[in-house]
Amino acid sequence: MTSTIAAHSLDEPEVPSSPFRAAIGRARIEALAGPGVGLEAHRTEAAAERPELEYRLVRRRGKRSAQEATWNELGRQGWELVGVTGKHAAFKRRVAGGVSR
Secondary structure, eight states: OOHHHHHHHHHSOOOOOOHHHHHHHHHHHHHHHOTTTTOHHHHHHHHHHOEEEEEEEEEOOSOGGGGHHHHHHHHHTTOEEEEEOSSEEEEEEEEEEEEOO
């Protein structure tokens, strides 16, 4: 094998094409193009439909079962429990008549 042929073989390896390689190639091109390419119109429409929300943190005292009455009252006021940590419970609800800008 001559050095010219060996160099040519190393520079351009012959790799059979596959659907997997094609998908990886497309994903690489999209990633290099950056986030959000072609989504501007979709984001504008989605923002117009997104409701405006307000959030509330309530400090927990005692066990979760002890907070049940308080949390039920907040639920009747439209608050939705979205998470509980060691010290706080997080609630959210829609702002009356509000849609995000």
